[in-house]
Amino acid sequence: MAKSFLKIEQVEKSFTRGAMTNEVLKDISLEVREGEFVSIIGHSGCGKSTLLNIVAGLTQATKGVVFLEGKVVDEPGPDRAVVFQNHSLLPWLTAYENVALAVDKVFAKTKSRAERHEWTMRQIELVNMAHAKDRRPSEISGGMKQRIGIARALAMQPKVLLLDEPFGALDALTRTHLQDQVMQIQAELNNTVMMITHDVDEAVLLSDRIVMMTNGPSARIGEVLEVALARPRKRLELVSDRGYIAARAAVLKFLYERHRFVEAA
Template identity: 55%
Template sequence: MTAFIEVQSADMVFNTQKGRFHALQNINLTIEQGEFITLIGHSGCGKSTLLNLIAGLLPTTTGVVLCDGREVNAPGPERAVVFQNHSLLPWLSCFDNVYLGVESVFGSREKKPQLAARAHAALDLVGMSHASAKRPHEISGGMKQRIGIARALAMEPKVLLMDEPFGALDALTRAHLQDELLKIVARTKSTVVMVTHDVDEAVLLSNRIVMMSNGPAATIGEILSVDLPHPRNRVELAENPRYVSCRKAVLDFLYTRQARLPEAA
């Protein structure tokens, strides 16, 4: 595998009413094509800011972000984002919400039947074909997130960026969508970068877990490789020694070493 996403010496500084806020400092990260990376850390450590740099939603103050060898300096269809809020247009059906994304990317070179086929295929991929005619207020929170994921996948992005997409869901719905996401990624071979607060979610889904230090001026504290075979089964993994070891390593970083950093500073 070769480097597909590269974050090189990136800093992010925000100008606020109280002065300059140094959110991220000297971020260096290389992601290979087809990897599933999770970003984890305490609130305020810059996880979402780093995701937004990769998405092109924010420009780096210093440093550079590269995707497939090209500098990222604006949003682009090769990098689709799924937010915690599903961001569906309430007056459109589920199909039309997905179709809107498809049309924005492929509308200039494909006819309407081809665009519709892409939208239907994406809905089928996330198991939501039965709700294609419904509007967002007629479906559950978990279903809304599936539609958001379908819209992103329908654009055939090179990178899928996810900002705590399951954070607002109940535990059972979240677990079900995590399992579905693993299946989708296995089929699409997508490169995924996902922000999470959930240690078990990070270990279950990731090839590597990027653990962020406390902010301000947060940076990458450690990167943990999760050497667990695919497909992954959450029930079987519960007693897997490697799973337990990875989970303990992340907890130790977050709640032992990082908890002491403010006192040591």
């Protein structure tokens, strides 16, 4: 992998309401290499989504700075695409139209209409949704909506794909299918991915590194775990893999210790 091109440098975030100030994140520094898949895990309230929103440019850091390829991130941009737990599709548009909307926004000046159509279809086919391209969100399942949300994000050809618990609202079987699909897409496109998750197995399966956050308020990075598992990864084979078991145990131990700390407070 190449050297880091996404750099989070001493980022802090506080929210003030009236006379009360709540410090959510404290001194967060992290470097992500191009093509790397990084998961951020921690208990609820530790500021995971806030950190993701700062990287996305949707929220301003109180202190610190985020760099992408040496440029300061201070607003949203097509170089960072976000997929939320809620698919956020426009209900009056078809699956194709939802993806095409992003394509037109980003490539209106650089691709012809025919090229934009071809690019839109390529992304829809990448997530195996060509058969449902003319259906509206109300006519497809939750998992299919998330596939279209991922296709729309990929259609922007972002430098960083940001996933905020994208499978959290799905049933177990649909979640496993989408996890496998994301692994295949990342292998094909070599995307740089930052994902928020509560799911330990998901984090170990998908990630090159797992960033474990301490509990809020004033959450910090507690540990960073390298997941030294060869790719491509096959779910069933990993169940008995010593490296997988050890990585899973390390994350569970960290989260369990943090949970005990909360209960004792």
